[in-house]
Amino acid sequence: MSRNLIIGTALSALFxxxxxxxxxxxxxxxxxxxxxxxxxxxxxTHVLGTDHFGRDILSMIMMGARTxxxxxxxxxxxxxxxxxxxxLLAAARRGALLDELIMRGNDxxxxxxxLVIAILITAVFGASAVNAIIxxxxxxxxxxxxxxxxxxxxxxxxxxxxxxxxCGKSAARISVEHILPNITNLMIVQGTIQFSLGILAEAALSxxxxxxxxxxxxxxxxxxxxxxxxxxxxxxxxxxxxxILLMVLGLNLLGDGLRDWLDPRIRVARV
Amino acid sequence: xxxxxxGRLTSLVISLFVASLVIFAVIEVIPGDPAxxxxxxxxxxxxxxxxRAEMGLDQSVVTRYFDWVTGxxxxxxxxxxxxxxxxxELIADRIWVSLPLAIYALILSTLIxxxxxxxxxxxxxxxxxxxxMGATQLGVAVPNFWFAMILVxxxxxxxxxxxxxxxxxxxxxxxxVKSLTLPAIALALPQAAILARVMRSSLLDMLGEDFIxxxxxxxxxxxxxxxxxxxxxxxxxxxxxxxxxxxxxxxxGIIIEQVFFLPGLGRLIFQSISARDLIVVESVVMLLxxxxxxxxxxxxxxxxxxxxxxxxxx
Numbered sequence: 001m002s003r004n005l006i007i008g009t010a011l012s013a014l015f016x017x018x019x020x021x022x023x024x025x026x027x028x029x030x031x032x033x034x035x036x037x038x039x040x041x042x043x044x045t046h047v048l049g050t051d052h053f054g055r056d057i058l059s060m061i062m063m064g065a066r067t068x069x070x071x072x073x074x075x076x077x078x079x080x081x082x083x084x085x086x087x088l089l090a091a092a093r094r095g096a097l098l099d100e101l102i103m104r105g106n107d108x109x110x111x112x113x114x115l116v117i118a119i120l121i122t123a124v125f126g127a128s129a130v131n132a133i134i135x136x137x138x139x140x141x142x143x144x145x146x147x148x149x150x151x152x153x154x155x156x157x158x159x160x161x162x163x164x165x166x167c168g169k170s171a172a173r174i175s176v177e178h179i180l181p182n183i184t185n186l187m188i189v190q191g192t193i194q195f196s197l198g199i200l201a202e203a204a205l206s207x208x209x210x211x212x213x214x215x216x217x218x219x220x221x222x223x224x225x226x227x228x229x230x231x232x233x234x235x236x237x238x239x240x241x242x243x244i245l246l247m248v249l250g251l252n253l254l255g256d257g258l259r260d261w262l263d264p265r266i267r268v269a270r271v
Numbered sequence: 272x273x274x275x276x277x278g279r280l281t282s283l284v285i286s287l288f289v290a291s292l293v294i295f296a297v298i299e300v301i302p303g304d305p306a307x308x309x310x311x312x313x314x315x316x317x318x319x320x321x322x323r324a325e326m327g328l329d330q331s332v333v334t335r336y337f338d339w340v341t342g343x344x345x346x347x348x349x350x351x352x353x354x355x356x357x358x359x360e361l362i363a364d365r366i367w368v369s370l371p372l373a374i375y376a377l378i379l380s381t382l383i384x385x386x387x388x389x390x391x392x393x394x395x396x397x398x399x400x401x402x403x404m405g406a407t408q409l410g411v412a413v414p415n416f417w418f419a420m421i422l423v424x425x426x427x428x429x430x431x432x433x434x435x436x437x438x439x440x441x442x443x444x445x446x447x448v449k450s451l452t453l454p455a456i457a458l459a460l461p462q463a464a465i466l467a468r469v470m471r472s473s474l475l476d477m478l479g480e481d482f483i484x485x486x487x488x489x490x491x492x493x494x495x496x497x498x499x500x501x502x503x504x505x506x507x508x509x510x511x512x513x514x515x516x517x518x519x520x521x522x523x524g525i526i527i528e529q530v531f532f533l534p535g536l537g538r539l540i541f542q543s544i545s546a547r548d549l550i551v552v553e554s555v556v557m558l559l560x561x562x563x564x565x566x567x568x569x570x571x572x573x574x575x576x577x578x579x580x581x582x583x584x585x
Contacts, residue, residue, distance in 0.1 A: 104282070111286050113522035113563045120556055123544040124297050196412070203414050204526055208541070223417055227530070230420055231428045241417035248412035 005257025011250025015243075019065035028056035030063055031215055039233040049235045052225060057236065061243050063217035067129060068247065071212070072198030074133045076191050079140020084187065086141070087148025088179060092171040094153060103149070106142035114139040118201065122210035129212040136201045140194050147190055151183040185262040189255050196251035203244050219244050275575050283568045290560045291343075295336050298553045339553070348554040353546045358554045361539060368438055368535035369528070372451050372458070373520040379459035380466055380520075381513065387463070388470025388509075393497055395475065403467065410464025415523060419457035419530040426453060436532035454531045458523055462516045469512045474505040507578055514570030518563035 027047065034054030042049045048057040090102040118135035125131045152175070155161060164174050205211035206220025214221065219240045226236035323329050327338070342349055348358035391403040427435035433453050439446045477483065478501050486496040525537030532538075536555055543551035 104285075107282070108286055108289055111560075111564050111567055112290065113518050113559055115522040115525065116556055116559050119525065119540065120294070120297055120552070123552070200414055204416060207414075207416050208526055208529055220414075223414075223420065227420060230424050234424055237417070237420050237424070241414065241421070244414050244417065245409070245412050248414075249408060252408060252412055 002257050002260055004253045005261055008250050008252070008254030008257050011246055012254050015065045015247045015250070016069065018062045019069050022059075022062035022066050026056070026059035026062050028059045030055050030059045030217060039229065039236065041233075041235060048239050049233075051222070051236050052229055052233075057222075057239050060217045060222055061219070061239065064219040064222060064240065064243070065247070067206075067212050067216055067218045068199050068202055068244075071129055071133050071136065071202040072195050075136035075140055075198045075201075076194045078133070078137030079144045079194060080187065080191060083141040083144025084148045084180075086145040087150075088152060088175040090145065090149045091152035091156060091179070092175050094156065099149075102145065106145050109139065109142045112139075115201075115204070118205060119208070119210060122205060127210040127213060129216065129218075132202055132205045132211040135205070136198050140198075143194060144187065144190065147186060148183060151186050152179045155179050155182055185258075189259045189262065192251055192255035192258060196248045196255070199244065199248050199251070272575065276572055279568055279571050283564060286564050287561060290564065291340055291557060292336075294553055294557050294560065295339065298549050299332060339550075343554070343557065349550045351543075351548055351551050353543070353548045354551075358551050361551060362536070362555060362558060365534060365536050365539050367441060368451075368533050369521065369524050369537065371447075372454055372524050372527070372533070372535065373517060375448075375451055375455040376458035376462070376520045376524075377513065377517055379455055380463040380516065383459065383463040384466035384470055388467040389474060389497075389502060391467070392471045392474035392478065392505075393493075400471075404471075407464040407468050410461050411468075413461060415457050415461050416526050416530050418460060419454065419527055422453045422457055423530070436530070438533050450531075451533075454524075454527045454533060457530070458520055458527050462519060466509065466512055466516065470505065470509050473508045474501055477501040477505045480504075507574070511570055511574055514566055514573075517566050521559060521562060 034050070036054065037046075037050055038052050038054040040046055040050040040054075046056050046058070048061065051057055051060065086102050086106075090099040093099045118132070118139075121135040121138075122128075122131045125134075156179070161174060161178060164178055169177070202211055202218070203220035203223070206218040207224045209221075209224065211220055212218040222240040223237060226233070226240065230237045320329075327335060330338075339349070346359065348362065350356070351358050351361055354361060387403050387407075391400040394400050423435050426432045434450055438450050441447045478497070480501075483496050483501055486500050487493070491499065524535060525540065527533075528535040528537035529541070536559070540552060540555050543549075543555070
């Protein structure tokens with residue numbers, strides 16, 4: 001296993017664990033305000049300090065991890081659930097009108113500045129975690145569709161696919177039974193990358209107030225709250241920022257590590 | 272070349288058409304009647320109806336879409352409901368913040384990424400390469416608005432070199448550029464990280480090519496082969512990424528403008544959204560999308576102009 005894979009797995013696992021533990025236990029309750037103890041620097045009782053309402057920042061980070069992971073994960077899920085079948089369909093109908101339509105549609109979504117559209121969607125349909133998921137998820141669709149088609153096209157030329165066709169299998173069955181298993185690794189790697197982009201996008205949307213709404217904790221919101229306090233209580237801005245940075249870094253390293261690890265050709269080359 | 276350009280032009284027009292449909296449709300389904308919103312809860316129904324008529328809301332959807340698009344084509348973006356001034360004027364005021372910011376960031380990102388990428392590729396595997404690649408990993412993972420806050424904390428609050436936000440206007444160009452510096456750095460750094468990685472891998476591909484070996488065999492030094500042959504060829508994919516980055520920078524500026532309280536297009540969008548001034552939102556978003564699509568088109572054409580293989584394929 002490469003160093004990337006180990007560090008990436010460790011960082012990602014850390015945040016997933018924090019999020020999972022938050023369902024059962026957090027060091028402090030984040031819904032009760034404790035104004036007398038606001039803006040405390042890290043100490044024994046509040047390991048990462050408290051925010052402007054006296055809420056424990058570590059507890060907020062744990063709850064925020066939950067929001068980030070949920071939003072990014074579902075957004076990747078939307079991208080995969082719609083993008084992969086579209087890509088498989090385009091590859092199966094390669095060269096036909098349907099293929100052309102799917103790919104042009106992809107190009108079109110790609111051409112949109114995703115952040116602007118995400119802002120538009122959340123502004124119109126109301127700021128909420130669900131709308132943030134949809135806004136981020138839409139832009140994951142063409143990523144997976146294009147990648148799937150690109151990976152599936154050379155597979156359709158291979159002998160084992162020809163054999164399957166000779167056996168009388170339909171294009172749909174071949175796509176599911178033979179093409180899909182052969183591109184799974186690629187999808188896992190890309191899924192990791194899109195997951196990390198989703199975390200960043202969620203943070204940006206919540207920062208400008210268009211993501212998860214209070215009292216739901218979110219890293220981007222914590223940063224927005226901290227903005228005016230940065231001069232008197234820098235830790236309120238530093239902690240959530242590092243949480244985002246480490247989580248995204250971890251996922252990127254995990255993606256890189258997985259790509260190398262899952263691709264036998266690179267593995268052999270390294271040995 | 273002309274056939275290729277015409278093909279791209281057709282898809283440009285289709286993209287813009289679909290984009291305008293999508294933006295119009297999204298704005299159409301916005302919950303709440305803008306007229307009722309503007310007049311408040313105590314408004315009489317006939318007052319609301321009168322305002323609706325004045326705003327053109329009583330006309331059919333098709334008519335309104337048609338009016339909007341033909342207006343855009345004539346450069347008439349309509350009249351803002353809250354500001355009572357033409358939207359084009361509002362945009363013209365603010366574009367002098369957003370556009371320079373994006374260009375400034377693009378220049379910074381290129382200035383950082385080129386040397387870093389070239390150095391990393393030509394010293395592959397060395398400590399410099401490993402450091403630069405490590406730094407780019409951090410660069411792509413850092414949320415730029417948070418990085419912006421850290422810059423404010425260090426350079427505005429502690430060192431007092433820059434102001435923490437606001438924009439003094441272009442009357443004093445030095446002050447104007449100075450106030451855009453921190454925002455531009457915050458925008459540029461994550462993009463520079465991506466660009467440096469592309470530059471490095473593109474250059475590494477080139478350094479493995481036969482023509483570099485030929486150049487070396489002809490007696491060129493490593494340095495000469497690198498600068499005369501490899502870098503020039505490696506720039507082609509890098510230029511594409513720069514073109515794409517421009518749109519990221521323009522759109523990404525929306526959030527950075529919030530951090531620094533810059534009166535750019537981003538703030539205009541947010542203010543208009545909260546005031547339900549839909550015509551402004553619609554037009555600004557369309558303008559951003561238009562810019563992005565046109566820039567991408569220009570990059571495609573430039574790419575084909577320098578790389579004949581691409582023309583042949585199309």
